[in-house]
Amino acid sequence: MKRYYLLTCLLLLTRALAAHAGGPPTYSEHIAPILQKQCQTCHRQGEVAPFALEDYSDAKAWATEIATYTQAGVMPPWKPAPGHGQFKNERRLTDTEIQMIADWEKAGAPPGDLNAVPPAPKFTDSWKLGTPDWMVEMPVEYEIEPEGEDEYRHFIISTHFNTDMYVQSVDVQPGNRKTVHHVIAYLDVNGEARKLDAQDEKPGYVTEGTGPGFDSIGTLGGWAPGVTPSVLPEGVGYLLPKGADIVMQVHYYRTGHLERDRSRLGLYFSKTAETAKLHITSAINDKFELPAGAARYEVVASRKIKTDAYLLATMPHMHLLGRDMRLSATTPTGEKRDLIWIQDWDFNWQDIYHYREPLFLPAGTEVSLVAHFDNSAANPVNPHNPPIPVGWGEKTTDEMCIGFLYYVKASEFSP
Ligand code: HEC
Structure with a gap:
């Protein structure tokens, strides 16, 4: 009898191990940590996202959408295209995480051992960098x-x-x-x-x-x-x-x-x-007019950097009709650097993007900006129906085209 009991135990243990190694990902072990780290900053009670992803029932209810949106790269929202500048505070899932979510959803969103879910992160309303000066x-x-x-x-x-x-x-x-x-x-x-x-x-x-x-x-x-x-x-x-x-x-x-x-x-x-001192300059074009109905109208600008400088951050800025913006730098010796590329501009997700490492731009570097605007009736966020010609202006329904550049002079700072 005793021996039989032991055998059963062994069998169960082996099965559990096999499931662990080869079975589908579970909420408690694989999915909860991703949601805690990458989603709950916004998907929790009282935050900006329209629903919470704080426990298993939330995650199960939204499993299909979670899989779809993460595979499409729409969530977590992070606009700069990979490979065009490396930024601090990037919100991006790894390919493994995206696959894990997809597998979990396909398997019917299994909970796993809900008692083993890692403790929820503490989001406090206090200062993230400690008490301000x-x-x-x-x-x-x-x-x-x-x-x-x-x-x-x-x-x-x-x-x-x-x-x-x-x-x-x-x-x-x-x-x-x-x-x-x-x-x-x-x-x-x-x-x-x-x-x-x-x-x-x-x-x-x-x-x-x-x-x-x-x-x-x-x-x-x-x-x-x-x-x-x-x-x-x-x-x-x-x-x-x-x-x-x-x-x-x-x-x-x-x-x-x-x-x-x-x-x-x-x-x-x-x-x-x-x-x-942090300096702010920009590549800016304030003289364009988007023809009514134009679906992909190009606007360009450039800025010459006059002194040796370290670029610390950049902020693309357009209004509702902007679709994409790309900033790149060409040094006097013809070396090209990608600074940032926003391929799917959204007026509601703007940010100052800080580089992980300061980027040296020698005197004479030309920063160029290429942007496209969609002033067609097919653009769902076009504020004018039918479209009208739109130019530079302060109102949200006017347009802008600026690539802000945040830099320090190399004579005053070296990383
Ligand atoms: C920076 C804040 C933020 C983060 C981080 C974030 N979301 Fe969202 N999410 C939103 C907002 C806001 C919306 C509402 C739609 C919009 O404004 O884009 C949304 C919408 C969604 C939707 C669409 C629901 C629908 O059908 O309308 C899904 C699914 C989603 N988020 C899943 C996730 C997942 C999964 C993560 C983490 C991997 C995540 N989000 C991270 C802010 C965020």
Whole structure:
């Protein structure tokens, strides 16, 4: 009897091992860790994604879509094409992970041992980079009416530092993720935003377009869904000039309900004795007109880099009709470097892309931009029906074509 029991045990054990090695992937062992790491930043209660992927029943309910969207490369959302620049904070599944999800779904989404699911990651609303050196909230809690067009509202935050400061990183924490679409922290050194603020009773001011309504000397970065705060290399900082105002632009969606938001901003200052200033330039074309109906209209631009420089980050920017943008650099000796390629532009997924390693661009390097726009009636996001000619402008329904380049001078910084 005892021997028989032992044999059965052995048999069961062998079977379990065989299943482990050759059987289909299970939720508990294979899928949960992927969802925890790559999806739950957005797919959890109160976050931007339309549904949660926090437990087995969520995952099972969405198994087919999860497999389809990951195989199509649509989820997790990450716009830069592979092989054209290597970026920090990339959101990309490995081929093995994609295959594992596909196999799991094909096998009927088996749970595995649900008691063995790894503990859920802790998402806190606290600061991801630790306590900021300087933290500031929007001056008031702002109320967003239920209906109407999206609103670009600007809140002015005075800084009272009595010297120029260098900021190594900025972390923006949206107050109410249901209504906050993105936040950009602009800098104002001429008090222009304060004048705009004085124009109406409400806190801050609105612009009709996507810009801050004045000539900003630059930004400190911002926040958009899924964006994790990027830290500049040690020894590099955004210059926050003495006495400057930070103008927090918040793009609000309407949700059909009255919403309240009080977003906040944390600054981390450079701690090095000398800090190199981060410069922002761009390859830009503001003289184009997209003919009505043109399905693939090309717009180009270029920018010559005048001094030896390290490129740290780039940000392509277009509005609704943009379809793709490619930035590349050609050095004076004819060497070509791919900087970034967004093949499937989406106005709702914009980001500043920070390179894993600073990219050396010798003086005289030409950065060129090639973009395409779809101003045809077949473009589902075309705001004009029938299409009309569209040119440069601040409104979301106008267009832009900019490749922002964030760099430091090589004379001031070396990696
Ligand atoms: C950066 C935020 C973010 C991350 C990370 C993310 N998603 Fe999403 N997901 C969204 C948003 C937002 C939507 C809604 C559609 C849209 O806006 O693109 C969405 C939609 C989806 C849909 C489409 C549902 C439908 O039928 O409309 C699926 C499936 C999905 N996500 C699966 C995943 C999986 C699986 C992962 C991880 C491998 C993931 N997502 C990672 C934000 C994210």
